[in-house]
Amino acid sequence: MKKNFGILGILLVVFIATAIGNPNFLTAYNMFNLLERASLYGIIGIGVAFVIITGGIDLSIGSLIGLVATLLPFIVVQQSFPLAVGLFAIFALSLCVGLTHGVLITRLKLQPFVVTLCGLMIYRGIARWIVSDKTMGYGNETFSGLKVMVGNLSQLPGMSGFSWAKHIPVAFLILLVLGVIASVFLNKTIYGRYLLALGRNEQAARFSGINTSVMIIIAYVICSVISGFGGLLFALDYGSIQPDSFGNFYELYAIAAAVLGGCSLRGGEGSIFGIILGAALMRLLMNSISMLGIDDQLEPAVIGIVILIGVMVDELVKRFAARRRAVKQAKVTTALPEVDA
Amino acid sequence: MKKNFGILGILLVVFIATAIGNPNFLTAYNMFNLLERASLYGIIGIGVAFVIITGGIDLSIGSLIGLVATLLPFIVVQQSFPLAVGLFAIFALSLCVGLTHGVLITRLKLQPFVVTLCGLMIYRGIARWIVSDKTMGYGNETFSGLKVMVGNLSQLPGMSGFSWAKHIPVAFLILLVLGVIASVFLNKTIYGRYLLALGRNEQAARFSGINTSVMIIIAYVICSVISGFGGLLFALDYGSIQPDSFGNFYELYAIAAAVLGGCSLRGGEGSIFGIILGAALMRLLMNSISMLGIDDQLEPAVIGIVILIGVMVDELVKRFAARRRAVKQAKVTTALPEVDA
Amino acid sequence: MNLLDNSPLLIVESVTKRFPGVTALNNVCLSLAKGEVLALIGENGAGKSTLMKILAGVQMPDEGSIRVNGCPVRLDSVQTAQANGIALIHQELNLSGNLSIGDNIFLGREPLRSGLIDKKKIHIEAQSFLTLVGLDVSADVLVDSLSIGQQQLVEIARALSVDAKILIMDEPTSSLSQHETERLMEVVKDLRGRGVSVIYISHRLGEVQELADRVTVFRDGKNAGDLVRDEMNHDRMVQLMVGRDISQFYVRSPHDAGDVVLEVKDLQTAANPGCYLNFSVRTREIVGVAGLVGAGRTELFEVLFGVQPALSGRVMVDGREVSLRSPRDAIDAGIALVPEDRKQQGIILEMTVRMNIGLAGLRQHKKKAGFLNATQEADDTSAMIERLKIKTPDAGQVVQYLSGGNQQKVVLGKWLSIAPRILLLDEPTRGIDVGAKQEIYGLMDELAKKGVSILFVSSEMEEILGMSDRTLVMHEGQITGQLVRDELSEERVMQLATGNVAMGTH
Amino acid sequence: SQNSSDNPEADARPKVAYITNGIASFWTFAEKGAKDAAQEFNADVNIQMPANGVEDQKRICQDLLAQGIDGIAISPIDPDNQGDLLTEIGQRTNMITHDSDAPGSERLCYIGMDNYTAGRMCGELVKEAMPEGGSVMIFVGRLGQANSRLRRQGVIDELLDREPDENRYDEPSAGVIKGEKYTILDTRTDGFDFGKAKAQAQDAVAKYDDLGCMVGLFAYNPPLMLDAVREAGKVGKIKIVAFDEHDRSLQAINDKEIYGTVVQNPYKYGYESVRVLAGLARGDSSVIPENKILYIPARQIRNDNVAAFQAELQRLLSTEESEGTTNVVSEPAGDESP
């Protein structure tokens, strides 16, 4: 958590600055929206974190999201299968995608960047092809039950009585649950420990009796399944899906959130809390840009600059801490010899 | 060159299959187009190869291309500066971009993926902001001189007499020249040797007295300058620049070409010839898809699958060769002990 | 003894260097005369390598001064160090595996012809240096395809090619066997004869005694004393290094070997497919495996540990055949491996002592539905820290800040915590100081007494002679002989290891 | 690419191509029209939707030319700057433009409407929806393409009662544009990212207490704007004016949640393009009108005529369904329009 100081600081500064700049920023309506967006992107950020921790990467997330979101209405509305079949199909698809990535990476020893770059292209092509580039929609009655997931807490059974529940998105609850599970998995189970270990030094992990291939495959499966689930949430929220562009660049958002949150792309490091912060910061920035009336065109530049500053601050904080430790050490060692002598 | 067998094979197969499938494929017109496209993408592929060889990556290429292509007409047409000023400005810009990447990566020890991901966002934002998202055009008279670079050889001074010159794009000549220079640089000069050495083991290179930071910075500068130049060529060829999308995903095409051509993203490996092959294969595929009347929507999927097959074949060839070597070795060693005994 | 100039060539004065968490050098001094071979010894983490890196321009000192030929110098880069005539063979291998041997030897100093690299010249000159160090491989071969020992020889060839006035060798023999080591001794003596000054770091005190004109000893980042040639004997050196006497170095009590535990039949490995290996190990037995660099010993261990598959043959534990397709299988069969390449295969540098020691035992936590058993992990770790006397501030220390010997003990601790029945040790004391060595020997003995079967590879003749109940000798992938304790002698081992004799007894 | 049929007598049938400026379900109707015409006029039509802008469009055209084609109908993404490509096509085959014109090129004919005028029609709807005046936000996928800029400019010019001038461009970065009655607060783009489009709408609702009307210029914008307004509980307070025929937009017009929309007639674009090209291929130049422009006007849809319009669309779709080629049930129409 210590290494999330930099980003937490930036988050607070931007938050306060926007609140001062535009009083409407703090309205319940805007806060709800912000929370919901941060949650959706946070969810896919958590997914990719597992892969990043193994020292890998997944560039196919955006395309998988596009494919899943396209497939569900295709199966359920166009082919008239029951919703359960559709949901199972996209779940199975996500799982197979992750499995394939993992197997290609561990068995054939292909590079994760390459495998998932190909995935980026392949899933996009399939999504476009299946529905001939037609826009898919979630306006259908069938999906109204699922839509609770992108509503507010008061829509949940038994929650309608609480007035505050109206102001909390269900997606935030999902994020919290997922975040806690992921955090426990990563830090409290042996599998999480295996992932962290092999992310640092795969060979040493294998030499310690860890089945690193299986663990890596699991990481890719987790990533793809969470991405697929995230794709469903995004689709429900936006209602309308264009197969050729839905989800484009989402992998970069997810990776950026993970990196901002302290994941090292070299593997072996990552905090779920940090990733949620990272996703929140990115969405906050976009909201602030709107709220403060900053040029729309500059938005990508602002986000890019903030991420850059974030990682730079983190790096400098790390160096500063190391230096301070060295200085402290110096004092200790100059004190000790007198006792020795 | 040996390791380009797989991809060369696929290239030939696709080429012959398309030629059989559609006789129009081999027309001079189509060949010219194909050669030109392959050349343009080959050029940016060569650029990114330098960075990949150091074990780095440059995700900002597409955005830089967009920025450069937007800036030139902005400076020359809208602000009415002379063309030379405009050209110098985009050259200087590309150079500074590369320099900044290199410095952030070597001095601040930031990860290349992160730095250039931020670049991807920042340059896009700046390009959009400077011209307020307006489309920029190269229809202007001022650029007609430059347009020779995307014409055919017969437009070059002294070449109008040769009838064959009409069928060769100038861009192909540029690619050849650049390819030869890059190849010599990489394989015959000490700088190339240093890049290869540090790409595999930076510490070893540093301990050998190589200023690895400077070499890495040089690689990023080369990449950005070539990308900028490539951006100019693309812009001249397409004539119309939408600041918010021009060049999107080009970095992925460039990286894919380099990887197909045998560059390892782990660094230390790369053949210029292979990269050119890689770029050619990708463009050939797109052309073949058109020529054979394959569903347009499937295009990304086809490309993704072919790249995947390409790297898989390369990997299997490599393993097979290793096994054969081992077997050969075995024969030699089994021969020896019998003499001993 | 050589006649030395009065004015030393190199003087290091009160150099201090701090790292986060440690003070590696604390006011150390050192001097080196022209044509002198100075041995630098000290326990792991005493600061030897740190000082050498400072001299080679890789690191900058926090305080202190350095003079070469009487002039103060600021060695802020490898280039300035080279300009001052200083070359360093690093303790860790530093080669680019994607380049050829020749390219590595001349990396950073490539001869040019009309602006381009002169490949021919590189080849010819590199070949001559390879001959000098006794590596019989073409200079065009990629470094990736060499074994660690061979790579070490390439490193040495590179340092020789620099033509330095001061040549620093940081444990050059740590992965060399006797044969190559002797060759290196000759080279060093020859260099001395030509007026080159050498700083020689080694934990093998025998080499030091043979080679050094003078010995400087470091302890805990400080000077602990100097010894001139006449004063140099094993005990004095150890005394200065460790601060106490180590009377009995090789700890061995008589083991009465029991039943056969591990039996290997017609085992064929990928690196040496022409050879079929047969041997067995019994309980309470310590079996040494001797051989030259590249004899195939590591390869054998990796097959036994399931790292790479055997081409054919059988491995039996307790008379039952086991299939070894992964380290997991091996561990399940009761086999553990302490690998040769500690940093790549043994430990996870960025993780804590606790996490490293706990890593192999985590599977036993499965009882708790896969949740970590923090108490068990903590208990295991503190037990190991105590039992192996691991020097660490606490179990939460990151392993990369430990000295090499203590890192090695962490690897041992990881395996002892799951109580293996067959322990494979590949160069267990590589790069480890005498104190830690003795502790490891003691441990091996203790384990054997408790019924563990130990198979260990060593390139150090003394260690083989001192520790093994039985010795297997390998040559070019083949087991050329087995020597029981009574037959064991340096000559016998060398004969078998160099393949100079007819096949030994099986 | 869809070759409409593999007829044995294909030799006699002209091969023509219909090229859009991107992928959008707006073009689904054009595709339908083109196919219907192909059947009627005995031609093969190859429908191509470039996914990646100018570059893709160029590549697709060149590849078609290389295969030999009897005519190309193209919607140039950036007519001003694609002169070289248009010349190349014009020299090699019959070329007409649709949806977006390139008057300076060698095109034989233009089929479509004027985006600027359509924008002004959209502005008229805003005026009707909010006769007493107020502040307006504009949402659009991209401003990079000429048609969206023209559309936006039309809206602004109409609201400010300016003289028509297609070359005017109020830069979005210039900030608030104040007219006598109407104030254009801002224009936000989303780059076809639906998530961002929704966020932009939500942010605007949150930011401006006095927001009077939201205008969505690409088909997917209005439904997302409506979501935002609903969530804020401001339906009716904030007026919405749409563009194109997204089914949710039409439904909302029915429910009086959206005031109205401006629709083009993409079916006609496709139909007429193929008809003209087939005629030209057979040497019949009478298919081209005198002024070389086949004007297909845009229409304004309000609550009073939305039912009839929906029925019209339904008819188109049902024929399509019976053919069994494609069926877009949930989304009968409309994404970002060209």
Ligand SMILES: Nc1ncnc2c1ncn2[C@@H]1O[C@H](COP(=O)(O)OP(=O)(O)OP(=O)(O)O)[C@@H](O)[C@H]1O
């Ligand atoms: N880069 C570094 N960062 C932090 N600590 C370091 C670093 N390099 C060395 N140290 C620490 O400095 C101390 C001295 O290390 P050094 O490598 O000089 O020991 P050494 O005498 O060469 O030991 P060995 O015999 O094991 O090679 C050790 O405690 C080591 O952990």
Ligand SMILES: Nc1ncnc2c1ncn2[C@@H]1O[C@H](COP(=O)(O)OP(=O)(O)OP(=O)(O)O)[C@@H](O)[C@H]1O
């Ligand atoms: N993966 C491999 N593929 C091919 N050859 C290999 C491989 N690993 C090792 N070798 C070769 O097999 C031989 C035996 O190597 P190994 O490392 O097992 O020897 P060793 O006796 O342990 O020597 P060292 O003391 O250098 O470790 C060497 O010639 C080495 O080059």
Ligand SMILES: [Mg+2]
């Ligand atoms: Mg050392």
Ligand SMILES: [Mg+2]
């Ligand atoms: Mg070995």
